[in-house]
Every structure is written in C-alpha cells, then in structure tokens.
Amino acid sequence: METVKLGMLGLGTVGSGVLEMIENNESKIRNIIGRELSVKTVVVRHPEKHQNAAADIKLTTEFEEVLNDNEIQIVVELIGGIHPAKEYIERLLKAHKSVVTANKDLIASYGPELAALAYENHCDLMYEASVAGGIPILRTIVNSFAADNILEVKGIVNGTTNYILTQMNQKHWTYDEALKKAQELGFAEADPTNDVTGKDAAYKMIILSYFAFGTQLKIDDFKTEGIDTLNAFDVSQAESLGYVIKLVGSAKVINGGVFVDVAPTLVPEDHPLATINNEFNAVMVTGKAVGDTLFYGPGAGGLPTANSVLSDITSEVKNLIMGTSGHAFNTYQNEYVPADPDDVSYPYYLSLTMPDVSGQMLKFTKIMADVKASFSQIVQSPIKDEGIAHVAVITHELSQSQLTELKHQLHNADSIKLNAAYKVLEN
Incomplete structure (x- = not known):
C-alpha cells in the first residue's frame, strides 16, 4: 500500500495529538483513504525537548528540510501566530505542497490571499481546525448549507472566556479569581489578552462570516468587546x-x-447557548x-x-488520489456591505450608578425619552452607607444609532454613570 508522507511545523499539544491519532487510528485511516499516513519530518525549535517522538520521525530546526523534500506532499502548520507562519505557508504553496493549518489568526487575516496562492499552484489550503477546535463547523457550512441561504451565525467560540464566565455565574467568583483558575487548569494562557479582550473570538467570526456569507x-470592520471589564455585580444582576452572560x-x-x-451578551436562561458551560x-x-x-x-x-x-489531512489525501487538488476550501464570494446602523437593533442591559436621592430616576427616564427609548425591566439596588444606587x-x-446617542447623553449627565451596556439575546 502506498504511503503519503507528511511534514509538520510545530510539535506542541495539537501536533502531539496528531501523531497520537495517526498511530492509534492507523487501521481505520488506511481503510478509509486507501493509503498509509506517515509523518516524515517535524520542524521544532528545540529537538532535545521531543525525545519521546517516534524513532522514524526526523526532528529538525530547519524549515528547508520540509520545503525541499519532494516526498512530502502535505505539510501541517501548527506553530501559530501570523509570522513566520505566513511566510512558511507561502513558500510551501509555491512549492506545490498542500497545507493544513489550525492557525485562526493567520486565516482570519490572510485566508483569501493564501487560498488564491494555493489555487495558482494547484494545491490546497485547509483550515477546519481554525474555528471551534473539535467542531467540524466549516466543512458543515460548505457542504450541508451549500443550497440554503444562511441568515445568521452566532455562538460561543472561545473556551477561555466561557470557562471564566461559567465560574463567575455558577460559583460567584470574581473575574480575577476565575481567570487565575483558568490559567492553573491550562484553559488560559499566561498572557490571556487575545482571549479576554474578544480578539480570538473576533478572528473566528471573520472566518465564519467568510464561509456563511462569502464576505x-x-x-477593524466591526466592534469587538471582551470580558476583561466585566464585574461580578453585573453577572449576579x-x-x-x-439571564446568563x-x-x-x-x-x-x-x-x-x-x-x-x-x-458580552445577556442570554435567556432557557436559550440553548445559556447551557454551554466551561471550556x-x-x-x-x-x-x-x-x-x-x-x-x-x-x-x-x-x-x-x-x-x-x-x-483535513484525509480530505487532502483523497484530493491527491483523485487529482482534484487546487480547489478552494470555500468558494462562496460576496462583496462586504456593512449593515446600516439604523437597521441593527437589540434590547440592551444597562448598568448604571447614580446618587440614591429623589429626582435621579426621573432624570434617567427623560434621557431615555429624548432618544425615543423605553425599558421593559428596571431594578434599583442601594449601596449601603454610600448614598449611591x-x-x-x-x-x-x-x-x-439610538444606543450611540444614549451613551453620549448619559456620558454628559453629571450624576449618572453608565458602567456597561450589553446586548440582550432574545429567544
């Protein structure tokens, strides 16, 4: 039986998982694709740290040993980040090697450009793992929704923040307590900035939007807000x-x-997304x-x-066998036209503080009336001994547009402070 030889860039948690699955599921993989899979060469920074790798796998610090090896047909990029991953992938595609990657930052920033390069060189760029880890969502959108008109894609696409919010909601921990525990368990990086500011989720939404709408x-085209300023009071409120935030x-x-x-969004307790917990x-x-x-x-x-x-690897092997490499993972293309702000409307949760004296609520309701806004629920909680509510x-x-004007008027109101304004999801 023929063997398809792979190269890999990086041998961290995911790379080690790839090797483990190839070894443990060898028989099934062979049965499905009619070929053996063999990882020939892995590029790592410190080969001495990977002495447990199989003896038949060559560990090297030199990218060119993968690039210039004509036996290697598919390369798996797992080093992460935009640079030098982008430059490596460009060189691999120009060398007519197909690439599989889990690099969401790179795909969100340069995916269409790299896909075009793959097309020019009759090879493939695949990146199912770049969004939602173990959920095969991209291929599902491409295949199962090919004839349907997708109206909306939404979800919880960052495990770090979802773990933190779950602890804040269920255990009433503070944000700092929940983040520290997430780091101890390995759900959060030592520097969690990309996760907690929403940037990681934003990259994933760029990719999902590309598949759903072709845009x-x-x-910088849309608003991104994280959970790093969220406090326990709003979670409890x-x-x-x-609702669950x-x-x-x-x-x-x-x-x-x-x-x-x-x-951050208030999700009704009986909504399916409210039940998605931890990572x-x-x-x-x-x-x-x-x-x-x-x-x-x-x-x-x-x-x-x-x-x-x-x-992705098995799909690419099938393409190699059938001679169908060179077709884009996603072929749906549309011009991006941003929605008119006046057409985008949601209920909102407003978190305010104001002096606990008469006349303040009247002042607030007048501001609401000025922007033609109204409310369905309002709860006032005095802060003991501080004279603040x-x-x-x-x-x-x-x-x-209304929300922007409301924020502006509240900002100019001397005695009323808007602490947060979060979208409310409706069933």
Whole structure:
C-alpha cells in the first residue's frame, strides 16, 4: 500500500495529538483513504525537548528540510501566530505542497490571499481546525448549507472566556479569581489578552462570516468587546433578571447588509447557548430553509483539534488520489456591505450608578425619552452607607444609532454613570 508522507511545523499539544491519532487510528485511516499516513519530518525549535517522538520521525530546526523534500506532499502548520507562519505557508504553496493549518489568526487575516496562492499552484489550503477546535463547523457550512441561504451565525467560540464566565455565574467568583483558575487548569494562557479582550473570538467570526456569507472582513470592520471589564455585580444582576452572560460572536444579514460583533451578551436562561458551560463551544447556524441548528463540542484541546486537523489531512489525501487538488476550501464570494446602523437593533442591559436621592430616576427616564427609548425591566439596588444606587435596566429594542446617542447623553449627565451596556439575546 502506498504511503503519503507528511511534514509538520510545530510539535506542541495539537501536533502531539496528531501523531497520537495517526498511530492509534492507523487501521481505520488506511481503510478509509486507501493509503498509509506517515509523518516524515517535524520542524521544532528545540529537538532535545521531543525525545519521546517516534524513532522514524526526523526532528529538525530547519524549515528547508520540509520545503525541499519532494516526498512530502502535505505539510501541517501548527506553530501559530501570523509570522513566520505566513511566510512558511507561502513558500510551501509555491512549492506545490498542500497545507493544513489550525492557525485562526493567520486565516482570519490572510485566508483569501493564501487560498488564491494555493489555487495558482494547484494545491490546497485547509483550515477546519481554525474555528471551534473539535467542531467540524466549516466543512458543515460548505457542504450541508451549500443550497440554503444562511441568515445568521452566532455562538460561543472561545473556551477561555466561557470557562471564566461559567465560574463567575455558577460559583460567584470574581473575574480575577476565575481567570487565575483558568490559567492553573491550562484553559488560559499566561498572557490571556487575545482571549479576554474578544480578539480570538473576533478572528473566528471573520472566518465564519467568510464561509456563511462569502464576505472578507478585517478585524477593524466591526466592534469587538471582551470580558476583561466585566464585574461580578453585573453577572449576579443578570442572573436575577433571568439571564446568563456569555461572550457571543454574531454575524447576520440585515436588509442586505452584514452586521458582525463580539461582545458580552445577556442570554435567556432557557436559550440553548445559556447551557454551554466551561471550556466548551457552540455555534448556531440559522438557515432560511432549515431554521436554527446547533453544533456543540470542545473548542480547543490537543485531541479535539487534532481530530479536525486529521479530517483535513484525509480530505487532502483523497484530493491527491483523485487529482482534484487546487480547489478552494470555500468558494462562496460576496462583496462586504456593512449593515446600516439604523437597521441593527437589540434590547440592551444597562448598568448604571447614580446618587440614591429623589429626582435621579426621573432624570434617567427623560434621557431615555429624548432618544425615543423605553425599558421593559428596571431594578434599583442601594449601596449601603454610600448614598449611591446601582440601577439595572433591560431596554426594549434600540438601534445602533439610538444606543450611540444614549451613551453620549448619559456620558454628559453629571450624576449618572453608565458602567456597561450589553446586548440582550432574545429567544
């Protein structure tokens, strides 16, 4: 039986998972693709740290040993980050080697450009593992929604922040306590900035939007807000109002325009996304024909992500066998037209503080009336011995323009402070 030889860049948690799955599932892989898979060469910074690698795998610090090896047909990029991964992948594609990657930062920033380079050189660029780890969401959108008109994609696509929010909600921990525990368990990096500021989720929403709507967005095209300024009071207040706060990424078509955002969101307790806890991810895809569908699973981790990488590898082997390499993973293309802010509306949760004296609520309701806004729920909680009151409000739907004006007026109100304004998801 013929053997397809692979190269790898990086041998961290996911890379080790790929090797483990190839070894443990050798018989099934051979049965499905009709070929043996063999990792020939792995590029690492410190070969001495990987002495447990199989004896038949060559460890090297030299990228050219993979690039110039004509036996290696597929290369798996798992070093992460944009540079030098981008330059490595460009050189591999120009050498007519297909590439499989889990690099969301790179794909979100340069995916279409790299896909075009792969097409020019009659090879493939595959990246199922770049979004939601072990959930095969990209291939599902490409194949199972090919004939449906997708209206919205939303979900919880960052396991670090979801773990933190789960602890804040269920155990009433502070943000700092939950983050520290996430780091101890390996769910958060030593520097968690990309996760907690929403940047990681934003990269994933760029890729999901590209597959769902054919639009090529940049991270500066839409609003991204993380959980790093979220406090325990708002988590508790949301719970008392019947909601759970989640970091939700959303992309939807509104009157022909596309609206994308990543932000802390109040999710009704009986909504499917409210039940997604700890490090798990979920993506909801709403199609015009099929309605709402939900895809749930581990969003990260060595073996779950390795499974998605292996899925891409086996797909590419089939392409090599049939001579069909050189077709883009996603061929759906549309011009990006941002939705009109006046067309985008949601209810909002407002967290306010104001002096606990008469006349302040009247002042607030007048500001709401000035921007033609109203509310469905309002809760006032005096802060003992401080003469200050916390006020939590659930508004009726506000357009983005109304919300901007409301924030402006509250900012100019001397005695009323707007601490947070979070979108409210409706069932």
